[in-house]
Structures are given as C-alpha cells and as structure tokens.
Amino acid sequence: MSTLREIIHENVREGELYEKLDRNWVRCFACGHCCKIPDGQPGVCKVRYNQGGTLFVPWGYVGGVQCDPVEKKPFFHAHPGALAYSFGMLGCDLHCAYCQNWVTSQALRDPAAAVGPMRVTPAELVLDAIRQGGRVIVSTYNEPLITSEWAVVVFKEARAAGLVTGFVSNGNGTPQVLEYLRPWVDLYKVDLKSFDDRHYRQLGGRLQPILDTIRRLHEMGFWLEIVTLVIPGFNDSDDELTRLAWFLAGVSPDIPWHVTAFHKDYKMTDPENTSPETLIRAAEIGKKAGLRYVYAGNLPGQVGDLENTRCSNCKTLLIERFGYLIRGYHLTANGCCPSCGSSIPGKWASAFQGQVTAHPFVPRTRSRSDLLVLNS
C-alpha cells in the first residue's frame, strides 16, 4: 500500500499562486505564511511542494465529502435551510491543538491522523452535490486556502450548474489568493480564533495576516461571516473578546459574528467545555461593540434568543433557529424585514425552500463507494 505522502504526490499539478525565485526556490502566495521554499521541500502546509523550481499543489482528490446544513458551516445570512455540499482535501497551514478536523488537517504531520483520499473530477463532485440536493458547495474540513487552485476549478463547474460557492477558512490569506478566489467564491467564513498574536503563534500563525484578510474580504464584496470558538482560559477574557468585537464592528457592524462552544478535542483536553453563560457573555460583548448580528452556537436551546435573527432596526423576529434547524422564516422575497422594511445584509434566496430533513440532516443515505477510494 502506498504511503499517504506518496498518494498526495501522485495527485498534484503545477500551482498558480506562486512565483519562481533564483536557485530554483519559489515563493508561494496561497496563505499568509508566504513560504519561501527551496527545491525538494514542502511549504509549512506540507501539501504544496517545490520540485525542480516548480510548485506542485493538491489536485484531483477529496479527503472527505459530506452534505451539511449551511447553518453548520456556519452561515446564518446565506440561503437559510440550504444543504451545503462540503468537501475538503488534506493539510493545514496551522496546527491548532483543539482542531475538530485534525484527521484531515493534520494528516501529513500526525501519524495518528490517517484518512484515505478519494480521486474525483470536478464534474463528478458537482454531479454528486446536485444529486444529494446541495444548493451550496463549500471547501472546508482542511484549510481551503492551501488548496485554492482545486477549489476554483470545482467552483467553476459548480457555478455553471447554478450552485452557490463558499470557503470555510482560518482567514490566513494574502492579497494574491483573494484576487484569485474573488470571481469564484460567494461566501467566506473566517475562523477568528483569538485577538492575541501570542495565542496565534501557539496555533502556528500570526494575527496580522488574518485581520488584513478580514478587512479585504469585506472590501472585496465576499459575503463574510466570522466565527470565534470561545475556549475557557484561552480566549474568553472580557478584554480579548472586546478588542476582537471592536475590530469586527470597525470593519462593518453588519458582519455576523458567531461565538461557539468549545468541546475537548485532539490535543487540547484541559480547558472545560464552554458554558452557556460564557457564550452569552461573549455575545453581549459583541452587541455592546456595535455588532448587529451576534449568534451563540453549538449549544442548541441553551442560549435564549441568541440563535435567532432579529431585525437590527425594529427587533422583529426574522429567522427562528434551534441548532441548525430553521423553525421560522419571515424575511420578504427581497431579504427585508416584513415589519419595517429594513434590508437585512446577507445572500437570501427569494423564498425559504424548506430544509430537506430536520434531523439528522442527511437527505439520503449513500455509501462513499460512488467515489474511488485511492488506497484501498
């Protein structure tokens, strides 16, 4: 059986997000690390590598595919109730100790994280998405920025088929990668994990490129939502949450901010799971900073009104949620409040088309065998 590294190296093509330097070195622009890579070495993500002065990047496979409610990504202001066909590749430019997708994200760093990639074409993926009832298609699970070339070719096919496209990302971007993605990506979720550069360094990155990316995403017109996983003792101080919320409100008070509950995972098992009280406190900080749409996630039914969308002008209840389940939808066909007529920021369908099923949100059971398992 081939090793994971061999499989990865068989499923590549030349990247587009890089420049050639002298001595056969290259500089990659896919993520905020902007790795300068010598011949024969990979970048920090370990999936983009330099061979003979050419940067090779992941191509033609997925590490995981699943159909989820779009609310799980989470996008709350984009096509509520839609199924989001979610695919990922392998690898990440960070190494968060609490990663909930570490089996795919750390596949090339941690021998305990082994998954078998499946070889696919963009057309097969899009056909599968449509067959399963997906209206949105997102690149997620691993960090999509480091596999942007593949995402774009899939999204070109998806757009032609009428699907909405999205990235679920850590936001460690560059101006180059955002320009590259802009024509093909509609929705963009950034996981803003902390507002402290020292914390970001523990996770393997820096704060500044992420803040720059958030500003750019908003200016460039991506539909942006922000998530912060609130981890007791790591990023839940009033001071840090306040600075983070003020930053977001300064970019735009219309950016939805999701504060979500941590559960023990991967190597981070010391902090307690996040309590509803902590999430509610974080959400209050966000509202006080001026953010108009703040949501508390991962604790359905325990956070009062913080799962719902209300009109920021007249407080009319617009979308009622329980976890990922939409219980009520009252927006007008053009995305306005039915009471006061205020336009609600977001990407709204002309009508709520229902959710395929309430629980467990799997429209149709199917086996993974539709797609060829590479290392079987």
Place this chain on the structure above:
Amino acid sequence: MAYIIAEPCIGTKDSACVDVCPVDCIHPAKGRNYDDGRPTYDEVPLLYIDPTECIDCGACVPVCPVTAIFAQEDLPEKWHAYIEINKNYVDSGKFQPDKYQKPGS
C-alpha cells in the same frame, strides 16, 4: 514549545533556516544590522531562534545541512543548555545583552 538551534550550528551558520522561516524569527540574518546593539551575523558563533516569535512550523528543520535544529521535545539531552541560549539571545524580538553569552564562555 519552540524550535531550538543546537551545537552543530557553531561554525556553520548556513542561514538556509533564516531564508525559509515564514515569521523571521531566526537571527542574526546575514548582512543585516540591528539597531538594538546586538551582534551581527559575523560576530555570533551560531544562529538563534526567538522562542516567543517561533510558530512551531518546522520549516527550518529539513533545510539545515548539519541537523542543528530540533523541536524542543526532540532535542538531545546533551544540548538542553541551548534552550536557554536561544531564549537569552532575543526574547520577543528584543536583544538581551545582559543574558547573551557565547556557548562555552
């Protein structure tokens, strides 16, 4: 945790690690003058990793021609003194003249 540069760097100072570091936390860089009075590349016996700036990406490890760089948990026992030696050169990017010492001096 951070990565540590140990004894094999002494007298080698190859600098490939400085070139690949995505966060510029390995010092002193060749040809660079620092305005905080720290010694330049030519004046140090080995290179140092700033432990507060290091993001633990490990990019420096495979490019070192003399295998001088280790994750702290993989650092051979005999070179544990280099944890302090790296830390004492720069802390948060700031040169520590009172703590900086050449190894063996």
